[in-house]
Amino acid sequence: MITYHGIGYWGLLTIPAALxxxxxxxxxxxxxxxxxxxxLGALAGIAAIVALSY
Numbered sequence: 001m002i003t004y005h006g007i008g009y010w011g012l013l014t015i016p017a018a019l020x021x022x023x024x025x026x027x028x029x030x031x032x033x034x035x036x037x038x039x040l041g042a043l044a045g046i047a048a049i050v051a052l053s054y
Contacts, residue, residue, distance in 0.1 A: 004053055011046050015039065 018039050025032040 004049060007046060007049060011042065015042065018042075 018035060022032060022035055022039070025035065
């Protein structure tokens, strides 16, 4: 079962790793754009879940 705590925990572990990978990828590459959109989507999803939980 996925809980709000679980989402925050996995976000805490994966967002920094994704940001580190983002720094390694060359500027303008397709992989970098996809990863950037995935990070922004994950942050927006976490923010929406937190906002709706109150």
